[in-house]
Structure formats: structure tokens, C-alpha cells
Amino acid sequence: MSQNDDNAFAMRLESHFGDRVVRCFSKRPNSIHAMLTKTVARRGEAEALVCGAVRLSWRELHDAALRVGASLAARRIGKGDRVVLLLGNRSEFVIAALGVIAIGAVIVPVSTREKTPGLTYLFNNCGACAVIHDGALAELLPPVTHAPTVRHRFTADPCTGSEDFSILLQAEPLREPAAMEEEDVAAILYTSGTTGKPKGAMLTHLNIVHSVMHYELVLGLDERDRLAVVVPLSHVTGLVALMLATVRCGGALIVMPEFRATDFLRLAESERMTATIMVPAMYNLCLMQNDIGKYDLAAWRIGGYGGAPMPLASIHSMAERFPRLTLINAYGATETASPATMTLPGDAGMRGESVGRAVPCGDVLIVDEAGRELPCGEAGEVWLRGPMVVKGYWENPAATAASFTGGYWHSGDIGSLDEDGYLSVFDRRKDMLNRGGYKIYSVEVENVLVAHPAVIEAAVVGKPCPVLGERVHVFVSAASPVTERELSAFCAQRLADYKVPEGFTIQSEPLPRNPNGKLLKRDLREMLLRAGG
Template identity: 35%
Template sequence: MRPLAAVTARLLVSGGPFEMETAEINGVATRVWKNAPPHMRSIVESSAEHGDTAALVYGDERLTHTEFYRHTAAMARRLLDDYGVAKGDRVAIAMRNYPEWVIAYFAATSIGAIAVPLNSWWSGPELEFGLTDSGATVLVADRERIERLGEALERLELSLIGVRAGELPEGARSWDAVLGEPGPDARLPEAQPAPDEPCTLFYTSGTTGRPKAAVGSHRNLSTNIVSGSFSRFRSLMRLGLEMEEVQAYVDALGPSVVLCVLPLFHATGAQTVMLPTLANGGTLVLMYKWDPEEAMRLIERERVSAITAVPSMISQMTASPRLGDYDLGSLMVLASGGAPAAPALVSRTRRSMHEMLLGQGYGLTECSATATTNGGSDYLLKPDSAGLPVATVDIMIVDAAEQELPPGEIGEVWIRGPGVVHGYWQRPQATAAAFTGGWLRTGDLGRLDEEGFLYIVDRATDMIIRGGENVYCAEVEAAVHEHPAVGEVAVVGVPDEDMGEEVAAVVRLLPGGELTEQELADFLAPRVAAFKIPSRIRIVTEDLPRNAAGKLLKKRLKQEYGWSAAERG
């Protein structure tokens, strides 16, 4: 394979598509992509240039890039004129992966407002918290989210736009009524968002049990558009191709058709799937919910060329008995995102599907989803690695004294680059704890090899990744503790072949307390999202093991209950 340094030098040549420059962000000199879109508005404006190419596909519904521009421009005008949305105001989005999600996002950010994607799996109280915490003035939501909020909508001082919702609460308006019929003269309202102004609040769970909103700027998000192309070029050029050959290959393929199987409220779904697809004139095919057979049907029907999915989705698709019934020949890129893929899954995918580019990456909401990428031949050689940092990103491994460690040594992973967000919304202490001098302290443990490939060896304390969904134990423990019969609880992640991890809980009852596993699950249902409810529950009466400092010994609990190895529940 061609040496990494030679490939990188060729890609970063002055005047090329991957030229870098230095920008001062929050007082820190930062390498940035010179040719990245300056803001979300520019992505919408470029859509008009892609004409009749499909931009959004949902079921039998299709919007061309021209129609996408007109719908977004019309909704931006309505937000401005009808709802008084101004620069810096928050517009919350709570719904399934509908076309309206995409349009609402770009309509808000194109006029300098801040889009607030809310987790559509959240319960009513969780949604209410996100709306209150963000101070949203407008909520765009579908029927299910409106029903979950219920009477809370009366307490919230915001305007509601209902999407595919049927009968609406008093004072709310339907999406169709607000949007009207966008005509050929629809134009975006005048606005001048700056690259480092905030444009999104993506919520990420915290160890305190309350989600925190990462404040993302236009530059944070647009960085991913160039970083994705850079990574693709780097992996192909490592095989010996010249830059011009890769460009000719990409041009011959034409715009990508990307199946969006991840929720758009996730940084991965919105920032590494939606944004690059639309910015490059591609087609985003949306799914109502994940179903492996439906995914294969859509790949065949729409000639899908790329998918980014969590490992459990890839596993279900490759294990489907109907895998051979569909023509999947158009699929050229299959990437793992949201959770690390086991090397065994990589091998299984290669055996069961045709030759394609496989890959995965590493990132957090706090670094706008992408820090490292591992694709092509690198991924096949090092499937257990999270990959190489993109050229604008620095990765440093530090010890407990925050001193940089040499290659091979395990320590905390720190990230610096234009994707690192500007902190947490209205959380100065949490911001100070996680961000320092342009660096993001990830809380993840990892190491770098001699070539600069990153390996994650452990995750942030008490975090479970269930099918790509982050679950923080403290949040679930707090909800369990609300039950009057509970004395103490320990929530842990246990290995699972399908989901990667499942949520498990050991609950000690108070003397005289009575509680069954099903009763606890029913108790939690209205309090936390369904994916956070433990699927493995043990009810005990003895004290849970703790160390001398009173800290729960969760590793010992896993061993005692046989949860240290994969278990079928």
C-alpha cells in the first residue's frame, strides 16, 4: 500500500479540493477545510443547481432538488413572517425520518435560527425537558410526539406545527397549512449566518442523568462534508490510484443515492449521512423505521449506492434468509456508524455480500460525529481500529496527569479540530470539564499505533451503546429509584449479539418491598425511552457489592450474574 504521508501530502496540495487554511475559533488557531460550505444556507442554495435530480425519497413521495429548495425557502419565510423566528431562536424538531424533518432543519438554519433535533424515542417528560431546556419557540412534530407531550403542550410557551398528525391541539397549525404551495418564485429570505455562529443543539445523554445539548456551529457541521470526501480519496489512493484517477471514478459514478437508516436526530444520521448527500447533489432515501427486508427492497428499487448503519442493522441484513432475493449490486459503500463493528461482523459481511467498500469511523456528538475514519483496504487490514484522523483533526492520548502518551500506550482520547462544538447549552461547568484550549476530552480510553490509527479500548464511564443508541446508567438508575420499593440499583451494559449491548439492572428491594421484573419495566415505560428500559432485571434483597469508598462494583455484578459473556435473554 502507498505510504500514508505521501497520499496525505498529495491530497492537501494548495489549490486542490482538500486545501486547508487556519481560522481562529474561540481564540484557538484551528486547521479548517478552505472549500467547506460556509453555512447550512449554502447547501440549500446549491440544491437549485441540481435541478430535477431527486433530493428526498420517502415511500412513493419524491422531491427533486429544485422542489427541495422551494419547500425549504417557503418554510423559512413562514418561520420568519408567521412565527417571528429570528437569528439565534430555537426551532425544535421531533418526528420520524420524514421529508419534513429535513426541510424544517434547513429552513431554520438557513435564516440563522438554531435547529433542535429531539430524540423521537424520548418519552413525554423527556421531550418536555428538551423543549424547556432549549427554550424552543417553535416545535415541528409528528402525531406520536404530539400525543406523548399531551397536556405538557399547554405548559410550554411555543408554537406547534403538526406533521402528518391529523387533528391538532387548539392553536396549532398543520405543516401543509403553514407551507402552502411553494411556487417557482420561492426564494430564501435574506440572512447572513456566519461560519462559527451556532446552528444546532444536538442532545447527548450525560452522567448526571440529564441530557446536555452540544452547541454546533455551521462550520462544525459543514466540516463533515469535505471530511467524508477526503477519507474516500485517501482510502482509494492508498491502493495506488492517483488523485485524478479517483476524481474521474467519482465523477463517473455520479451523485450518490444514500439509504438513511439512522435517525436524523442523531449526529451520525444528520451530519455524516444527510448533509454530505444533499450538499453533493445526491438522493437521500428515508425509512420510517428499520426493517432489513424493506432496506433491501429500497436498495434494489432506488439503486442505492451507500449506507451507513449501526452494526446490528448490518448483521440483520447479512443474516436475512432473503438476502439473495434482491439485486443489491448498486451498493458500493457499507459503513458502520454509531457503534463499533466487531471484526467478526466485517468477515461475515465480506462472505455474504458482494465486493464493496467497507468502513467505520469514530466520533461523538461533541466533535460533530467524525474524528477518524477507517475504510477500504485499511479497514480490511485493521478492522478493530477506529481509523485515522481526518487531516483537520488531531488525536492525542493522555494519562491521568493530562500528559501526552506515546504510541501503544492506553489513555484518554482527546480530540481537536473544526468539528469540536462550542460547548454545552447553558452548562458552563460541564463545558469547562469537557473542553479545554480547543481540545475535547472524550472520556474514552484508547491508543494510537505507529501509523496513527486509533484503537478504542473502552468507552466513557457507565455508557451503554445499544444498537447505536447511547444509554447512560445514571439516568436509568435515577428512574428506577423513583419506585417506592427500590432501595438501590445498579445498571450495567451486557453483551448482546444483535444489539451490541443490552441494558441490565440489579435491584435491591427495601425491607418489605415487593416488585417483579415486569412491574418494574411497566413502571419505567412512561419515564424513559423504550430503548433505555432494562431487558435483563434481577430483583435481590441483599446489599449490592461496593468498594471502601462506597462505589458500586459493577464488574463484580456482571460476573456474579453471568453477564460478562454474551447472553441470550
């Protein structure tokens, strides 16, 4: 399917997940495995996966996945069963994920930064029957008595207590992949859990197929593309936006085990990378490399980013360094199976800090606290709808009922739409500051600070004040020495006086994040209180 085919992305209204009516692509594969088999049929001998010394064609990757699927089926793992993938960015993740999906089982990718208590909760919450893990993480696995549903343990590196993953590759390939329905769950991805226990978002085949088709259409992805994944494959961006988008377009997936700016630039050059998606801090780290100009990155055409707005200073620096590169902001969440809005080619730096327009099959609604639509330009909570929005949370009907209304997912973000349908996201509802009656969006202050050449990342939190209610305090991760006075003066030239931070915590270490990579402002608030804030 090519975006040059006028009918390839035709849309129609359809009913899904009970009471939802959403726009859908009328011509689409009905499952992830069907998407894979189509790519194998037309691109069988082309390179599909590059990870260190491992290089597999689409036919070889498909064969390996079917062998894993057959081995799991022989162990009575089948349709609907949950298999945890506690794997870093490595070839085994890709092979295992496609193998599990081939038998109709559900993958549960988990961050390798998770600890034993969290793993115990996740294993039991999803009722996992098996886990495939990095050997180095074996000691973190909960004991059998604490996770009784886990019947099988497989390790990608030799270790005691788990079967070798290599054994799964020795079976004859699966002859009959499971018959899947579009609304069947393909993956359970646990949300960040910044408050309370994580919730398992149920991503269906319908959700994922539409997300990857959105990327294909908006980014113009095709078989010539070579996508690099440097964010965790266990995250929705790594899994859907990069790995499964590559399955859809038939290009090649370049897997980087761990991001380091110099290593990334070297890999991007040697593998002729054409596209990737990273967080803005990764772009900033690349720009800080003194020898960035020596790398031949002429093939790099798409630079996606998300998780935070890209500072205008970074956009201009990237444009200067890489004039052929198109930056694309993709805004979404686990609950939207990746993108809900995307900027279009040419938007970067021209639409302020907008996160773009709704994806072709999606809708964005801005509502007040009573759930009433607000007019253009007014700020309220962002609600998102479309075939990419998950059907709910695993075994959690109360959370599902509280987070979805008429097919719209309540994002918890505060934003507004302009007359052209471009969305601006100002803050998380719970992170907005109120200083003496003045509302302050922490994102605005953070974006100014990360434009300073010494700042890698910044996070604003409210410092309790008996007079004003809150004052602006900022935690800064700095790449080089910088003083509070310098940063305050930098902000004063660019922000209204009431928005200028009145307190700073400057450190060289990265700011705290949870296993999914989300910034933990809760921890920062606690640090501030302990310090006498």
C-alpha cells in the first residue's frame, strides 16, 4: 500500500468496542501478523532487522518468530495468554514479540528498569503464564510462590532457573498462526503509575494497525526507510512507532541497545538511517557533541520527537546542522497506542510549540471541568478519540469508566486548539501552578530553560508559599557549570515576571524518572520539601 494510491488511506465510520463510532481506514490488515506476512511476501529477502552483529531478512525474521510461536504453543501457551517481555533493546525482543503475537497470545513488555516489587505486581495483575527476560535480570524476577501463574521462564542469556531462548528457535515453524479478530488484545502496556498502581492499557490489533498507518501516511514511510530505535522497545514509542511501523512499511529496523549520543551518530551514519523518534533531550545531547559535523547523515530525513516539546532553539540548531531533516512532533500516550496528533512537514518552528493536528482518523476535544466543549483558544482538558485509542484497562473497569467518555480518553493534559485545529499542550492538569491567582504552565518555563546552552533538561514544581500559594522552583540537569543568577536572568528576558523561577536546584545528574522514562515530579516535590522548601 502506497500513500500515492488515492484509495490506500480511504476512511469510513465504523462501530468498535461496543458503543464507539470512529473513523477508520477502510483498507487495512486485520492483525499485526497479517501485516507481517504481507511484508514478507513482497520484501522477503530485504534486510529487516539490524542489531549489533545480527542481520536478518524479513523471511528470516518471520521464520524465527514462527519457530518461537511453535515452541510456545507446544508448551500450551495460546490465544489470549499473557507473556511478559522483560528484555532490553535486542534482537530477541523483536523475534519474541512477533512470535507471541503469531499464536494469538498477548505481549506484556516491561521496562528493564523495573524492580522486584513492581514486577511481582505486574505479573500477578496480568496473570502472566510466561516471561522472557534478559539473563542479567534473573535475580529481579519474583519467586514462584509470589507469581504462581508464571509456568515458564525463558532467558535470552544463559542463567540458572530459566530455559534458554535459543531452544525456542529449534522448533519447526508454526504452520497455522492463530486467527485473530481486530478487537483482540495484542499487547498490554502498563502506564507510568506516577500515582497509585500502574494500569494495564489494552492495545488491540485495531489500535496498533491504525497507529502504524498514521505514521506511514503522515511521515511518508515506505520500504526504503531505515528506522533506528534508540528509545526502549518496551515503551509504546519503541514498540509501535518504530518496530511495528517498520513491519508495516517493509523497511529495516536498526536496534540500538542503549542511547549514547556519539554511538547514535556513528550508527546513524554507518546504517544510513532515514528516520527515528527520540525525546528532545536526546537531540540536545547530539547537538552538544563537538564533532557532530563529521558524521555523514545525508540519509536522515525524519526526526520525530515526543514526550516534551522541542525548544525552538533546538529546532533551529537541528535545521542548521541537517538542512534535509524534517522534524515531526508526535503527541500521544500509551492509551492512544502512540500518536494522537502530529505536526506536518514544514510545521517545525512555524507553529510555536504546537504538537500538531489530530491524526487522520483521530479527534481532539477541549473540555471544561464539566465535560463541555470549549471554543478555540480557550484552555481545558484534552480528550482524544479514534481507532487508535485503547478499549480500556486490563481487569480494571472502574479506571476504564473514569477515564473514557463516549470513546474519548481523558488525557489529563491542559491544552487548547487554534482555528486551524492545531493543538497546544500547556501542562499536566496536576502540574499547573497558581501563584497568587496567576496560572503558570510549567512547560512554558521548562522550554525557556532548556534553550540555555548549559541546560540538558529542566522540571518546574510549585514551592508552597503561605502568601502566594505557590512559587516557581525549578530542578535543572546541567551539562556545564551554570549559576542560579545566570538562569534567572535568562528567564527574565523571556518570561513575564511572575513566571520567572524564584528557586533553583542545579545538578549534573539526570532528573529522576520512572521505569517508563517519565519524569517524576512527585519525587522532586518531596526532595524540595525535605530540603526545607
